[in-house]
Amino acid sequence: MAKVNYVACPSCHKDYYIEKMLSKALATNPGLMLKCPFCKLDFSLEKTADVRRKIESESGLAKAGQ
């Protein structure tokens, strides 16, 4: 358990950690649904990344950040 991988909930923005085996499962299946222990909402890291890319793309942040 020495290394833990933190993930942030896209709804409440609090972060928590997942186990190594779940990290490996996410590497092959990034659409796997996680559940935030704080706000109890389900989310997927893939969708979070998609939403972030969309927001960045629509707002021009991606370009501005380059």
Add this chain to the structure above:
Amino acid sequence: MNPCLHSYIEHLERDMPSHVIRIKKEVAPEFEIPAILELVEARKKQPVLIFEKVRNLNGKLSELPVVINLFGSRERLADALGTTVPKLPAEFLVREKRVPPVVVDRAQATVKQVVDIGEAADLYQLPIVTHHEMDLGPYLASPSVWVKDPETGWTNCAILRVYVAGPRHLVVNFNAARHTNYYFQKYKAQKRNVPMILVMGHHPAFFMGAQTKLLTDEPDIIGGFMGEPLEVTASETWGDKFLVPAHAEIIIEAEMSTSELEIEAPFGEYTQYYGGQRLGPPCRVTAITRRKNAYYLDIMPGRADHLLLDAPVIEAYLFNRIKAVVPGVMAVHMPVSGSARLHAYIQVKKSNDAEPKTIIAAALSSDFRLKHVIVVDEDVDVYDEEQVLWAVATRSQWDKDLVIIPGMMGTRLDPSANDIVTTKGGIDATQPVDRQTFPRRISIPESVMSRIKLEDYLSPDALKQL
């Protein structure tokens, strides 16, 4: 009829009344019960707490009182087996024998007084506790989970934490090294779901018997611990093919999937850290049966209630193995400061100066979770942590008395370990065998200590202050 949780609480209230506190004020199952227990523990007391008015997960007042901290005292564990604290590990070894269960008719089974099957089996009717801030939600923290070997028919019993994901929906967690996983893999190979029962609440001797680590038909061993055959009766889901304890407080019957995995955790583990979110097999609840006036037994994770139940089992196994190597070993104590798993204090009346290091090596390889060992002489009480640390302070020189073994198998719940690889160590805090080379410990003459009674010198008011 077998002794049960009801009969044990009646015994405590009658014979050891300072060990039980009933709370009549209404409490919520989310965090409030753990908060009250933590404040009681802060006063260095470990009574059983019985909460009489607790809301269930539907937000209504539950019919079931919640019992917590049943296992939080070594004195109670010893009492439940009719022995004393120092003799508890030895008593484990004496009782670890096979006494097969007997089948009783369901009419005699108190656990069949209320029977809910299918849709009527609603976990949300129970006052299930959420313990720590980052726990994913309510967890069944006390169930003895019974799973049968599909080949031999043997039943494995293990206390597992189980996430309550819905009114009839559970997600289980078990370690790959557990016998539960060994049986689970057999069902998985056969592409079958796993029939399982969750035994919620019974006499403490039942749980101590269920915690032995033998690969056998474990209800037989529970009978050994209870001192009589465990009474069992047919389950609602599988009938005579899966027998359940007749005098448990609550039985949850469920089928565990071997083809799906779902999210569970974070959950507060015994090391007092949160375990990370992970995947576990989901389960569909098929029936819930219980006594009419059932107690809902909870175990407080990471605290004495959780840690001490297992400690005498580990101590007994360690004692047995080390004594086979070094016969002078007198006692083994797994203190709560090491989560009752990671530290062992071992007392020895040594006959040569190589024995302490031999004890350290034997102990560290006997239990994968054990990480640090301190070996002390026969004049040091291993149950008194101050005495043990005094021995370390005055009887060890770490250039010659320290043992360090890197790269051993450990527990992945230790956050300082590299997954399951850990560095273990031990300290020889004993005096040399040749006592003529070592100073003598201070003492007051025994003849004086034995005749002095405080009552003869201090007023009653002064005695009360002590």
